[in-house]
Amino acid sequence: MSFLRPRSWTQWVRRLCQAVFLLLFVWTLVVTHLAQVDNVPPLLRFYFQLDPLVLTATWLSSHAVPAALLVAFITVGVTLLLGRVFCGWFCPFGTLHNIFSWLRSRRETPTPPETRSPWQRAKYIVLIALLVMALFGVHWIGVLDPFSFLYRSGVTAVLPAIQYGVEDASTAIYVADPKIGPFRATSVSEPVYRFLRDQVFRAPGQAFYGSIGVGILFVAVLVLNWVKPRFWCRYICPLGALLGVLAQRPVMRLRNEESLCNNCGKCSTACPAAAQPDKRGDWLPTECFGCWNCVAACNFKAISFEFRSPFPRPAMGRLDLSRRTAVQAALAGVTGIFLMRLTPQAQEKNYNPELIRPPGALRERQFLQKCIQCGLCMRVCPTTALHPCGFESGLEGLWTPRLIPKIGYCEYNCNLCGQVCPTGAIQSLALEEKQQVKLGLATIDTTRCLPYAYGRSCIICEEHCPVPQKAIYLVEREVRLPNGKTTVLKQPQVDPDRCIGCGMCENVCVFSDRAAIRITSANESRNSDNQPILPMAPESSESTPYGS
Amino acid sequence: MMKKTSRRTFLGITASAATAAFIHPVGFSQENASPVDMCVARWQGETSAYDDAVVASKLTEQAIQALGGMQRFVSKGDTVWIKPNIAWNRTPEQAANTNPDVVATLVRLCLEAGAKIVKVGDNTCADAKQTYPMSGIEAAVRKAGGKMVYVDNNRFRKMSINGEVLKEWEVYPEIIESDLVINVPVVKHHSLSTATLCMKNYMGVIGGSRGQWHQDFAGYLCDMTAFMKPRLCVLDAVRILTANGPTGGNVADVKRMNTIAAGTDIVALDAFGAELLGHKAEDLPSVRRGEARGLGRADYRKLAFREVSVS
Incomplete structure (x- = not known):
């Protein structure tokens, strides 16, 4: 049943799909500024609800998850059927890496076909370590979960950077008020500024303490695409790793017709995932993003995707993770637990006077076991009161929200942070309840x-x-x-x-x-x-x- | 400070006063209809039969009418800035902000008097994106045809005030550049200045570290008032906040007065507002200092003054 023949239109369908999901993500980022107590825009938490890593880790660490997170089973089902298409077609962070990889490939001569690298194992190690930590109650998944990473970076680094640029430039133009004949520069700059101020920015001069680490890491992860295409997705992403584990024997799989193949290796050069489509019987379903670059790259239409029963397991490359490595990863996770809790605050007898949590936040230990550091609360806060933590709550609480009153206060008539929190780390309280907290x-x-x-x-x-x-x-x-x-x-x-x-x-x-x-x-x-x-x-x- | 009345204005005032006298014979029957400099309009009898909006707008209309109508202050093509108190994220019932229907009525009167555009805005204390809708003012003003303007922190300009204590400060240019600023505060308790009324309402025109003004409150308020050269102030006492001001929040502290005072003398209006809250006018340092500096007179009954009963 190999009906899916090589066609470059598949590439355009995929790019369109990626663009739609990336724009939807940007929309969830931008539209947040409209949030009102009685009118929270829909779909804000959509991506976190689609994320089985958030579901798994939050359940492991706190043994309770909001029902809305069960939407992630859709992603699980899709992955079992189609492999890691989530990475290739839907993930907005993946799309961003795609764009940056493309920028890189424009600059350089074609690379030789790639084969699998032992470094691709790293993401599975990250996944195991994080899940072991979660099992013992240290919920650090949000630091590396792609949606948390991307949303947090967008909220605390990218948007404030844009806002700073726009506010500073337009104010400078406003003050200088340059004219060219009858034309005033402010007649352009002021409407643009006002539009962004009213339609995109949440609060004037919004910027966050503790966002510098987030910003540097975000830039670094994008720059890594120059080292290898989709570096993050190949080597780091724990969600990619989780989907890879689920994609060990997908129903949709690659077929490389030996009679048509001339072993030119173009398919593997085109592959952003080092999934070895050229190696018949050694294609790596756990790495493949299902992007179909290989299908489009083949001049002889030798490569196609087909649906086949997953049993018995056909000849395919296996997940590159030995039992020994898995045990080492688990031990790394256990070590991580102790590093995270290496603070007197872990005893829950010592309290950091400057660690003020948003209204409705659970008790510190329980809060940390649910918070995925996504930054949604920081974005909806109308006064920019919530900022990503540094080490105020130890390494364990990195980038979790804390209130810095000198920058923003908790608005008496607002309970938005609890309303948008995807995991319930901040409880959603009625306004009357929240005013008592x-x-x-x-x-x-x-x-x-x-x-x-x-x-x-x-x-x-x-x-x-x-x-x-x-x-x-x-x-x-x-x-x-x-x-x-x-x-x-x-x-x-x-x-x-x-x-x-x-x-x-x-x-x-x-x-x-x-x-x-x-x-x-x-x-x-x-x-x-x-x-x-x-x-x-x-x-x-x-x-x-x-x-x- | 009053402008010399032109023939055209005089005719306008006469015509409108005559019309008003015709429409509302009760309010005008016992007094002559010549414009006064301060008017207190009080609602007579029960209000429960009336919608809040009707009470507030009738009172406002009558008070302005007694001053000679909005034509006395607004010329055709003018840009008007109405400066209510929209400082807090509170509902109209909590009386921490100016009554939305009073503001909307003023917008309508200005537009009817020929204003080109009527802007409404305040440099709020809580976040304006929340206080504008919460106060009810945004919706009421939009409906009346006015324009809500968000005061932008990046657009203040240091201006020379040249007062006794206040030499220069960040002021919002768009307000100063308007042809007329109508000052419309709500009567509220305030723990430092005893009451927050018209003079204090000008704090919503400035930016910078406004809290510093508390160190010599009356002095700064007088200097700012002198800088603003008030021509028309409307004191909203439909509901007043008698305690825990200026934020309020508890309706038990709110008292329904169903009163609007309008006038050209800011000190007189503040003196009247202090009396509404149960104080003597001279209890307010800003009134004392303001009168001493010639910004107006505290004994408002000595002005061309009229009380109007509205029902």
């Missing part, structure tokens, strides 16, 4: 706060406090001024019962460097062990500090 506690630095330290009036923290009854109250005290006179000033104090740690006070504090009122993780709702302050007893307002 304490992210931390505000602390007043009386060595900096103006009415305490410098004899000037300022109530900006109290003014902005969004808690309806105000978690900051003002106490009038007499203060001695530098000139020796005294004056009465209103000094802010925090009510720990009411403070939800949203950080708006820190955000608006008149100090732009280090605020005089700061949020620490103390009192956070998600960690019962990190709640030092008891609720005020009703009668304690009258009693002595030592009780009765």
Whole structure:
């Protein structure tokens, strides 16, 4: 049944398919700025739901996954039937690598046909190590999962870079206002800027702490296409490896007609996956992306894809992974667990005061066991409050979201981060519930706060406090001024019962460097062990500090 | 500061006042219809039978009418910027932002008076992309034919204020370049300045580190007011926020006053607003300092003043 004869139109169908899925991905990235509490654009989590690696690892580490992630079984089914076509036809990251590989091939003379390299094993080692880690509760899959990698890079590195360029350039043009005769440059730059500001950018000047590592890694991974085409897909991608494991005996497979083949090797030169289509009986289904470059490259129509029963296993190349290597990979994973937990915080008795998690985030250990570092929460946050962690939560928490109040506060009437989280690491809470969640506690630095330290009036923290009854109250005290006179000033104090740690006070504090009122993780709702302050007893307002 | 009335304006005012007197004989029967410099329009009787929007827009119409109609302030082809308070991500019922129907009515009156374009915008405290829709102002203004403008942080310009304490500051050029700025705050409690009214509303015209102003609030507000040269202010007291301002959030702190005050004297309006919140006008440092500096007079009853009952 070899009906699929070599035709270059298959190439164009595939490219169209790739373009559609890449644009859909970009759409999910861009459209996020429109998200409103009662109107979240559909399909935002689509790619993460299609991803069986996210499903497997999250299930292994937390033993519970949202039902929506079960969509990934579609990908599993497709792979069992057709092999790794997901990599060749759908994966937006793969498409990006395709584009960069193409840019490279334009520069160089044709390469000789490639054969399999032992390095292609690396991705299986990565996969095994990550899954072993997940099995023991260390969920680091998001660091290398292609969708998390791509989305995170887009959100925290690419979009902010574009935004910076657009904002800076258009402001420079606006300020200089150059004219050529009657033509003003701003008549072009301003509408373009306004369109992007209103239709693409989430918040003015959006940029993220901790995104430099993400950005460098993203550029590096793209540049690696100059070393080998689709370097990431061949050697690193753990999702590709998982699909490779599933594609060991696909129903659709390559057929190389010996009677037509002249062993020119063009098919293998065209192969971006080093899947050896020229080696009859040694074609590597676990590596093949199903892109059909080989089919189009053959001048003699010797290569085609056909559907055949997977049993008994026909002559094909096998997954290049010995038992010994697999055991070594598992040991690497175990080592990884200890490296990840090499921090006092792993004991869950020590809390980083600067580690403020989004509202609805699970207790730290459980949170880390679900978060896939995808960056969706960072993108939808209307105030750019959420930033990728460095090592605030150890290596284990790399690039997980944390709230930096000085840059953005948690908007009282918003619960978007929980609504978009694909794995439930941030629970989706109703607005009324979310408004009760304490992210931390505000602390007043009386060595900096103006009415305490410098004899000037300022109530900006109290003014902005969004808690309806105000978690900051003002106490009038007499203060001695530098000139020796005294004056009465209103000094802010925090009510720990009411403070939800949203950080708006820190955000608006008149100090732009280090605020005089700061949020620490103390009192956070998600960690019962990190709640030092008891609720005020009703009668304690009258009693002595030592009780009765 | 009032413009000299041209014959054309005079005729316009007379005609519209006559029309208004004809349509609303109650409001005008006992007083002459000559324009005043400050008007307080109060709703008489029950409001439950009326839609919120009807109450707010009737009050606004009547208050502006008593000043001589919008033609007194808007000339044909003018660009008008209406500056409500849209600072917070709160609903109209929470009274942390200006009533959307008051704003929409002003938009309509400006357009009817011949304005070319009516822009509405504020440099908000919470994210404008949320406060504009949440406040109800965006929808109401669009419906009335006005244009919501997002104040852009990258487009402020340092301007020379030359005040007593405020020498220069980042101000939004698009607002300053408008032919008329209508200042439309909502009456709210504020823990430092006692109340936030018209003068404080100008903080939404500026950028920069606005929090610094708290260190000499009245001084900065007076300088900014002098810079803005207010011609028309409308004080929204349909609902007022009596405690936990200026953010509010608890409807228990909101009091329904069904009142709109409009006028040309910003100090007088702020004095009136302070009284609505149960203070004496002189309790407000900005009113005291403003009067001392000649920005207006606190005793609004000494102005050409009229109270109008609307029903």
